[in-house]
Amino acid sequence: MKGKWAAFSLLVTTQFVLILDLTIVSIAMPPMGAELGMTQQDLSWTTTAYSLVFGGLLLLGGRLSDYLGRRRVFVAGMLLFAAASLVGGLAGSGEVLIAGRAAQGLAAALVAPAALSLVMTIFKDDPALTKALGLWGAAGGVGASTGVVLGGVLTDGLGWRSVFLVNVPVGLAAGALAIALLPAARSAAPARGFDLAGAITSTGGLALLTYALVDATEQGWTSPRTLLTLAAALASLAAFLLIERRSAHPLVPLDVFRRRLVRAGNVLIFLVAAAMQAVFFLLTLYTQLVLGYTATESGLSLVAVSVTIALTASLLGGRVLAARGLRFTAVAGLTAITAGSALYLRIDVDSTFLTTLLPPELLTGFGFGLLVVAATVAATSEASPSESGMVSGLFNVTQQVGISLGIAVQVSIAAGVTGASTAPEALVSGYRAAFWLATAIVASGLVAALTLLPGRTSRTNSPPKVREPV
Structure with missing residues (x-):
């Protein structure tokens, strides 16, 4: 298809922005709460409202894209995302801000599965599908870790409202470009009843x-x-x-x-999302509360993760998958993530970035770049064209539930160990306890990859096969 990479660039950028918005507001919370008079519990809902609606409506969004047309749902979702971001950026009260975040989550639930379905449609029967899915997976990983970086820079430079207002031109531009660049794809199956x-x-x-x-x-x-x-x-x-x-x-x-591959891809992304997104969240607290970093410095301390994920997924992920197969790629990635997660256990009250944080960031970024390629391909490769929206929504739901569960459990463990103390030593003990759990979760993912994914049977560069509708 002519211009397929231009269309893909639009879609992958959109995915990056949607995942980025899960974390971009976290560093902006203190000035946000001070201006709007929000308590700590109120502030937690700026993140919760987004993830709750996003995760809760993803399956519905995926099916709507199959029934109503993927480009149509994508455009509607991006316009809603721009409008909701404007509401958040102009909010004069905590209630309005939280409502804007919930509307952003609704928009993301419409856009995310439609966008991934469009990727599968654009690259149908194309050997470049594996590379495209690798880049797609990388966008999610990079977006989550980049959110804290961009959130810190925008908050320090332009104020907390900028973390919302920056999305307005992005949403409007994406909606307009979609009409010109994206195919009006919808399920080829005849219209059926809606569940x-x-x-x-x-x-x-x-x-x-x-x-x-x-x-x-x-x-x-x-x-x-x-x-x-x-x-x-x-x-x-x-x-x-x-x-x-x-x-x-x-x-x-x-x-x-x-379906073996669908099951394996969803299990792996759930486990890694549950383990590592919570680690990155806790690292933003560790760098600010223990090491004394500013918001910008805390965000920048995670740049190495984002860069390594992007480079690995885009330059190596597809090639390794084509040459060695799904299981090898996933196992290699999970091995690196497990080693990196274990290295985070070395954190202390006087740790330095170069010796304590950078090595595990490079390892986990490299591993995630490989793993996300394998997981995305596995979770979507057995879907028929009429199922692509549903399978895409399911994959996104699995990731979002993993993130929510992982953060909830690991934050609870850290808080339980730390207790009421705010001393750096107590905080570090809590973070270490959470990182032990994260390491165990990723190690279980390694076992799952060895068990659930098929071994390499032949060398091929052909794209994954999809099921045809019955």
Whole structure:
């Protein structure tokens, strides 16, 4: 397709911005709270509202892109993203700010699965699909770690409102360029009924689960509210599974989980997202609260991760995958991530960037760059054209749930070890405890890759095969 790389550049940039927005506001919280009179609990909702709506509506967004047309949903989502960002940037109260963040999450839930589906459509039957999916996965990893960097620079230089307002021209430009560059892709399958009950129960269940995980960090894992919310989430998700089993046109056909590669790709991205995004979040606290970095310095201290992920995924990921296969690529990546995660255990009250932080950043960045290529290809390669939106949404849901769960659990562990103390030594002990868990999670991912992914049977540079609709 003529201009496919121009279209891909637009899509991958959009994915980068959406994932970046998960973390960009974290460093801007102190001045944000001071100006709008928001408490620490209020401020936590600026992140929670985005991730809750984003994760809760991803499956619905994926299916809508299959039914209504991927370009149409993408454009609508980007325009909504620009409008919601403007609301956040101009907010005069905490309530308006949080509402703007929730609307951003809704827009992201529409755009993310539509964009990945368009990538699969643009590169259908093209050997370059593997490279494109590697770059796509890298954009997510780089976006999450770049968010804290850009958030610090913008906050120190232009004020906290700039972390919202910067998205307005991006959203408008992406919406306009999409009409010119993207194909009006939609499912080739005939129009069918829409699984409204499945959409409601999956959205409600994922939203409640995300809320319960975040609430647990504030109220404790045994608090009545947390337990009640968790029970409601599990009940809603159980109802969703029952509905999908009986529905003639399910939102997510349950037989998709019988596909070995889909199952493996989702398991791996869940484990790595749960382990490492929490580590990066805690490192922003460690560098500021223990090492005394400014917001900008804290963000810049993670640049090495972003750069290494981008270079590895774009220059090596696709080549290694084509030459050695999915299992080798994933295992190599997870081995590097496990080693890097273990090196973070060396942090102390007087650590330096060059000796303590840079080596594990390079290792984890390199490993993630390889792993995300393998996981993305595995999770999407067995989807038929009519399923691409659904499978893309499922992959994004898995990643978002992993991030939410990982941060909730690791922050709780760190806080439990630290207690009420704010002494640097106590904080370091808490962070180390969380990093031990992260290392164990990634190591379990290594075992999963060896178990779930097929070995290399032949050398080929052909793109992954997709299932044709029955």
